[in-house]
Amino acid sequence: MKKSVFFISCDEAKHICDKAQYDEASSWEKFKLSVRLMYCNVTQKYYKRNKKLTKVVKSSNAECLNPKEREALEMKFKKELSKH
Amino acid sequence: MPKHEINPNKWIDLYSDYLFNYTISRVNDREMAQDLVSETFLAGLKSMKNFKGDASERTWLISILKRKIIDYYRKINSNKGKAEVRIGYNDDAESEGDWLEERVADPFDKTAEDTLQNAELGNAIHSCLSKLPQKQADVFKMKTILNYETEVICNELNITASNLWVIIHRARTAMADCLEKNWL
Structure with a gap:
């Protein structure tokens, strides 16, 4: 079956929706997503939930160690741990 | 015991x-x-x-x-x-x-209550992250919390971009489930 230019699958819509949360979806992808959002309940639900998750994580100001900081912490700890 | x-x-x-x-x-x-x-x-x-x-x-x-x-x-x-x-x-x-x-006091500044709520939410996010498989948690943290570029994460973890998006999708679904149960 020929792939439609405007109509995308639910999985593709979810993938674009994920990318959009990180501003990595192109305008064309966003357009295709908005077409799908007009008629697909599953995509609408996923989109709403995904957006909410982004908002929650942003508003929490959650922090975590970056890989280098984590490695430094791990090295220091392992050194001590080996003495026990 | x-x-x-x-x-x-x-x-x-x-x-x-x-x-x-x-x-x-x-x-x-x-x-x-x-x-x-x-x-x-x-x-x-x-x-x-x-x-x-x-x-x-x-x-x-x-x-x-x-x-x-x-x-x-x-x-x-x-x-x-x-x-x-x-x-x-x-x-x-x-x-x-x-x-x-x-x-x-700046009226747009955070109140003590906001700060407390954010701290609790941050803890809830980390609790949910600890329930994810290690790789999903790492990718989610790097992409969503540390705001790393896709390319940087792919190089760091030696994965392809399409792999990253699959992991992100799974992680986001699991995180939304967990946070809905525990916070939202």
Whole structure:
């Protein structure tokens, strides 16, 4: 079956929706997503939930160690741990 | 028999981010937060014999960390004089009086309640992250919390971009499920 230019699958819509949360979806992808959002309940639900998750994580100001900081912490700890 | 067991080999993987998030929301200094987390783990190692297993490892480590944070603030307060000098007072004649305005509470600034709620939400996020498979948690943290570029994460973890998006999708679905149960 020929792939439609405007109509995308639910999985593709979810993938674009994920990318959009990180501003990595192109305008064309966003357009295709908005077409799908007009008629697909599953995509609408996923989109709403995904957006909410982004908002929650942003508003929490959650922090975590970056890989280098984590490695430094791990090295220091392992050194001590080996003495026990 | 104790309800909980202690295994320091897994502490870094399981609790370092949770403790770090807990600390940074209270001390607001990244380097200091790392030091306090490191000190907590080391103190935990030293007092492992005292772990009775009534509480979970995480709760036990948090109780050590809380004491470390209190000690940190005690230390700062003992240097209060120095801290006061650090307040930048501008004695430029033209901007005379501006300093008072700067010290008036900003209505758009966070309230104590907001800060507390954000700290709790941050803890809930880290609790949910600890339930994810390690790779999903790592990718989610790097992409969503540390805001790394896709390419950087792919290079760091040696995965392809399409792989990354599959992992992100799974992680986001699991995170939304977990947060809906525990927070939203």
